[in-house]
Amino acid sequence: MDLNSEGLAFHIALALAIGLLVGLERGWRERDAPEGSRTAGFRTFGLTGLFGGLAAALSQSFGGGLVLSACLFAFAGVFGAFKLREAIHDGDFSVTTAIAALAVFALGAMAVVGDYRIAAASGATVAALLASKTALHGFLRHLSWVEVRSAVLLGAMTMIGLSLLPNKAVDPWGGFNPWEIWFLTVLTATISYAGYIAVRLLGSVRGMVVSGLAGGLVSSTATVVALARAAADGQYVTERAGAASLACMVSLLRVMALTALLGVSVLPEVLPALLPAAAVLGMIGAVLLAKARPVQGQPGPAGNPFEFGPLLLFAAFFGLVSTAGAALSDQFGSTSAVAASVFAGLFDVDVATLTSLRLVDHGVSVTMAAGAVCAAAGLNALARLVLAAVLGPARFWLPLGAATLAAFGAGLAGFLAWQGFALV
Known part of the structure; x- marks a missing residue:
């Protein structure tokens, strides 16, 4: 997808918005946690979506998917390491936040190099699924x-x-x-x-x-x-x-x-x-x-x-x-x-x-x-x-x-x- 500067700005902004939407749910759920005690919240998820969009834009500029792949693996490694430390500290076995972060990175990239409408709809779906934890778990129990x-x-x-x-x-x-x-x-x-x-x-x-x-x-x-x-x-x-x-x-x-x-x-x-x-x-x-x-x-x-x-x-x-x-x-x-x-x-x-x-x-x-x-x-x-x-x-x-x-x-x-x- 060839984008001019205005089009690229819109798609980058959408990637950021996807991250902020998911981060809003994650941040609210962990709003009572002490500052710096959680791997990812509102700001981190917003930056994750932005990082995915920028990585996709850079991969287009350099004419290949190697840059995007490298950014994805680097992000997964860094985020996974911090999430592992948090899980060991809290005795937590949930992988939801890690998967959500990877999804936000991918959707941020899709907003730039893929169908931005699918990326936006998928971002809203991810946020809705995360916000429906209590309802879904209650539904399964019944x-x-x-x-x-x-x-x-x-x-x-x-x-x-x-x-x-x-x-x-x-x-x-x-x-x-x-x-x-x-x-x-x-x-x-x-x-x-x-x-x-x-x-x-x-x-x-x-x-x-x-x-x-x-x-x-x-x-x-x-x-x-x-x-x-x-x-x-x-x-x-x-x-x-x-x-x-x-x-x-x-x-x-x-x-x-x-x-x-x-x-x-x-x-x-x-x-x-x-x-x-x-x-x-x-x-x-x-x-x-x-x-x-x-x-x-x-x-x-x-x-x-x-x-x-x-x-x-x-x-x-x-x-x-x-x-x-x-x-x-x-x-x-x-x-x-x-x-x-x-x-x-x-x-x-x-x-x-x-x-x-x-x-x-x-x-x-x-x-x-x-x-x-x-x-x-x-x-x-x-x-x-x-x-x-x-x-x-x-x-x-x-x-x-x-x-x-x-x-x-x-x-x-x-x-x-x-x-x-x-x-x-």
Whole structure:
């Protein structure tokens, strides 16, 4: 990068600013330490960023990276020696400050010879990570092994699976793309995990509200089944029906989130029907739960963000439905593919939603795809209600049925109102 004097001054100033930003956090954290008792603070980190920027500028002037490398090794040696003396004196085994100093030097150099925007964003990220020590450590202390294992599994699924799978259709109809199917599977698992953690951060109370919300983030059908079975004992039946309504609401919110991420053109056609339905389910669930007593020890149906076995079944089912939909579309037209996607909602609304959204790339209109998404959501709600009636008492499934019927009505009214508005 060739810089004039004004441009060089800006980049050098940015390198200094990165060091000062990180140094602000380090200096504040050690503000009570006696003068001269710490290796690095506000001034030292500012000078470190400046040193990295100047070293990068000198390396450009001399036409090679040898100067920058020499400065980096010299800085690492001097800083490491002083940090070692401090660690021995304090009995401290933390290497965070040393790594942060090396990162500041590197980011100072990047601000001059690399992309200064990435350097600035990375500097802010380093400062934010350092400032989040208490929150992050507290968060880790509250995580269970099952949740940690799920996070590791999700990372492996993302980094290993997506790097190995071919990103092209391997069937004659163009419906089975291994990379795309696995990507959508990982995306669904990520939404479930992120939502699960968000609910966990609200606290450790095992009540009906948390059970319904967290359960809906993982599987609304499994949540309704679990609550219906639990309601068979005759206790907290109305409250459990309210929790089931919240789970159904979250299921619709998941459908809208997937549509927003993967089929934004379909979203305006879906929102008028699904948003009122979700609102009605939420309001009825809140009414049913208004007098709920927290059930301590209640095993919420979402005790695990996701399991690998069911996730593989999800991917297999999704691949099967996608391939069948593409084959039906090739042989009999798009209407048959849409029908197959809607039918998939009887078993899994996420599969039906993703399959319906993919049909837009195979010639299906946005309106037809939106209709398939809404129909699949309705069919899935009907399947949940049937399971609730089979497994739970009438006091459980009748309120849930009333909530489902009201949601159907609100969704239909919203859809018709939107169609009338669109025709005007």
